[in-house]
Amino acid sequence: MINDTNVDGLTGTDPPSIPDFPTTPYLLLDPKVAATQYHRLARAFPDTKIYYAVKANPEPRLIRRLAEAGSSFDVASTAEIDICLSQGADPQMLSYGNTIKKAKDIRYAYQRGVRMFVFDCEDELRKLAENAPGAQVFCRLLASSAGAQWPLSRKFGCSPDMAVDLLALAPSLGLDPIGISFHVGSQQLDPSRWDPSIAEAAQVFQALQKVGIELDFLDVGGGFPVGYLSPVLPIDDYGQAIQQSVSRHFGEAKPRLAIEPGRYVAAEAGVIRAEVVLVSRKSYEEDLRWVYLDIGRFGGLAETEGEAIRYRIVTAHDGEATGPTAIAGPTCDSVDVMYKDTPYELPLALRTGDYVDILNTGAYTTTYSSVAFNGFAPLATFCIGDNA
Amino acid sequence: MINDTNVDGLTGTDPPSIPDFPTTPYLLLDPKVAATQYHRLARAFPDTKIYYAVKANPEPRLIRRLAEAGSSFDVASTAEIDICLSQGADPQMLSYGNTIKKAKDIRYAYQRGVRMFVFDCEDELRKLAENAPGAQVFCRLLASSAGAQWPLSRKFGCSPDMAVDLLALAPSLGLDPIGISFHVGSQQLDPSRWDPSIAEAAQVFQALQKVGIELDFLDVGGGFPVGYLSPVLPIDDYGQAIQQSVSRHFGEAKPRLAIEPGRYVAAEAGVIRAEVVLVSRKSYEEDLRWVYLDIGRFGGLAETEGEAIRYRIVTAHDGEATGPTAIAGPTCDSVDVMYKDTPYELPLALRTGDYVDILNTGAYTTTYSSVAFNGFAPLATFCIGDNA
Structure with a gap:
């Protein structure tokens, strides 16, 4: 007998008695639990826009629940865009958060109404200028993922000085530079690991202000951990540490905050x-x-x-x-x-x-x-x- | 323009001009080349039964070509059995070479006419006895995969003394013990690495002879390498080394030899x-x-x-x-x-x-x-x- 509010109680040797239940292995998914996790995050991160990382689990019923809960979405491909839009998300709620995009996929996203895109190099920035004219763009910084259980390589992001140059170049290409993102590695256990990248982001904001460009968007990524075999700190600890870092490094000029949780939600x-x-x-x-x-x-x-x-x-x-x-x-x-x-x-x-x-x-x-x-x-x- | 006999010539920046050609990425596959590779192996391993490891590439048109060329097939699942049978293979040409099989999958294979099964522990042997009565069974030995570029862990196989006990147990369970298999790791560069396991297999044969069980089947697995960035030795070197090992360790009582190539064929x-x-x-x-x-x-x-x-x-x-x-x-x-x-x-x-x-x-x-x-x-x- 399956409990219809939570799957935690499922143990034992008998498969659940649902008609035509598939043979193992299978994932039992309760989209309501994801919505609960979303609300937990929203409480831990007030005044923060939550972009659910669809790649964590793109199950349409889960996406629908999250859209109903008010979530925005971080998408990695055109297929993920289609899923989100089919489940009630507005294109304005989507951020195309993959730094590696084909020109035709950028065009497709733009045609479907997506207006927020990430980049981490000049090649990608020029692709965006050509295929998503006028779009809001933000630059991903390289970040250390020390302390993460599923660490990131140096695959994504660029150095802060390169980010400054690229964001400064964006207006001349007809794009709207809005800010910075970074990611400290998935299943990141240490709440203090966000601080160095927040400090770097603040420096990028200041450098651009000097050339007349006002950034106002800071996406501190995901990485918030889940208790698997070992317990982890409560999500509020991460929210507080990150918001204190932002206050410390940005002072009065606090940016619009965003997070991209996947694992924590799903x-x-x-x-x-x-x-x-x-x-x-x-x-x-x-x-x-x-x-x-x-x-x-x-x-x-x-x-x-x-x-x-x-x-x-x-x-x-x-x-x-x-x-x-x-x-x-x-x-x-x-x-x-x-x-x-x-x-x-x-x-x-x-x-x-x-x-x-x-x-x-x-x-x-x-x-x-x-x-x-x-x-x-x-x-x-x-x-x-x-x-x- | 695609050369219709071989894909080696495909380079350049233009996609082939085939109507409705899919966007990248894609695999261009020429089943005739696989048949050529099969015949190369057959020449390097005379008097040896070749079981193509379907897991390497189960594309039906490739399976059909190999079946026409005379290949037998090493299958890992019921889906692979279905593919082989649908492409003209006879169930007698199939060996269920996965040591990890569900009881219902063994039953399914047996119902479809498969009569050759591997095992490496008592649990599996008893499953075979129950679900494939009278089947021919062979035991996989643990083998070192030192020297392999895609080495095997200790996941498969058992020690020689355990193999002796299990093969000796088989007749009392109504099974027909036929021999031994092992695998020295995929993309194995060193032709001498088969020798230690062939020696162990000979000892298992002799131990069983003493209790009145005559084994006659030796499957030396796959692992024959392909030249990727670096050239590899010709396949004849592997054939000769293995056949000399078999002669040295088995003498006059030479077993029926089998190999399970996947990579080398596909x-x-x-x-x-x-x-x-x-x-x-x-x-x-x-x-x-x-x-x-x-x-x-x-x-x-x-x-x-x-x-x-x-x-x-x-x-x-x-x-x-x-x-x-x-x-x-x-x-x-x-x-x-x-x-x-x-x-x-x-x-x-x-x-x-x-x-x-x-x-x-x-x-x-x-x-x-x-x-x-x-x-x-x-x-x-x-x-x-x-x-x-």
Whole structure:
């Protein structure tokens, strides 16, 4: 029996008794939980525009709930634009937040009414000028992601001096430079990590003021963490730290604040139910047991790469005796191992055919899953508690 | 203009002039090249049964060509079984080579006529006994994959003494134990790496002979390498080394040999055409340039994880001046970087909108691609030179 307000209670060995319920693995998603998370964020970040990062989970019913709750949306592609608009979002609520866009995709977004775009280099700025004339543009700064569990490489952003030059160039190209964005890495545990980039952003604002350009938009990105195996600080701590940083570095000239949460909104709205396909040992000498699930790194749990995100796994045998367990996926690819270097402690009673629930998996799971690796179908989503 | 016998000649900046040609990225696949590779293997491995590893590329037209060429098939799932049977393969030509199988999938395979199954632990052996009574079964040994560019973890296989016990148990469960398999890691460069496992397999054969069980099947797996950026030894070197090992360790009692090539058959049959979406620098001081393609780690190039597989990338500017280049994919995920720690040298003239060709990408690409990460569609396949 599924609780229609929250999925946290789902454990045990029997699949929920819903007609035509798909076989495992699947994601049970409760869009109402995402809306609750949205409201939590809105309270922790007053006077801040919230752009939900659609890439975290683009499920249309979840997007609709968030649009109804008042969310804006950070989109990475034309497909994500289409989803948002089809679910009631206004194009003015969208920010095209991918720094890497094809010219034709910029044109498409512009034709559909999107007017806010990010860039981090001259090439992209000129593409925007040509394909989205007059649009509001903001520049992404390189930021350190030290302290993040799913850290960012140097893939996105540019140095502050380059940002100043590019934002200064924008008006002559017919664009409207509005501000700065950055991202300190996903599942960022340390609330103080936003401060250095906020300080850099303030310097960019000041440098542009000297050449007569008034920026007023500061997007401090996402990265707000979710409690997986370990608890994390409450979201209010992040809100306070960031707002104090902004006050300190911007003083009276406080910019319009924006955040781009994905994981924080969607993760707790979902639980993946999977099946134990096999339990084995490699030799008589080894203590380590291997548990193979019907989901793995290529079936939606891509963020277990390098054992980065350690999900909480619930079984019907919790509380019984445990042993060290490597956990792997069902494909013939030996990279498809989720946890081995730091094994889990799972119940020794766990058997082939048992179900397990992988908690807080509503973000960064379904869309990552491979289209057909080893012939396995992508992770299905099953929405509960929402009759939309 | 596409050459209809081979895709190697595809370079340049203009997309092929085929009506309704899809936008990039896409894989151009020539199934005839896969058949050629199959015949090369057959010559290098006389008296050896070749089970094409369908997971490398399950494109139906490629499977049909291989079935016509006489190939058998190593399948990882029921979906792969369906593809093979729909393309003319006989169930007797299939080996269910995934050690991790659901009971219902074993039943399905058995119902469709599959009679050869692998296992590597007692749990799986008992599942086979229950769901595929009387089937031929072989046990996978743990093997070292030192020397492989896409190495295997300890995910698959068991120790030789455990293999002996399990194969000895099989007849009492109503199964027919036939032999041993192992895998030395994909893109294995060193032909001598098969020898230790062949020696272990011979010991397992001898141990079972002592209890009255005559094994006669030895599957030495795949792993035969493809020349990406660096040349590799000819396939005949692998054939000779392996056959000499078998003679040395098995003497007169030579088993029926089998191999499970995937990469070697399919890689050279395909080329991925991609578009440069953006070229940028992160700061004025840095020499490293970033080139962003419309394909990345989540769009099909999963094997660039850890920069393991380094593909050859052809541009229309080859031969002109180059500079160090990081190469990344188009998603907002900063893990979606293919080459950065060891940058590529790409032409400085390369510009946004140019096409590049990524060679020998017919294996382990399309099915890996995410179903919709960031809203990007999975990698499309376009078959050429084959009117099937």
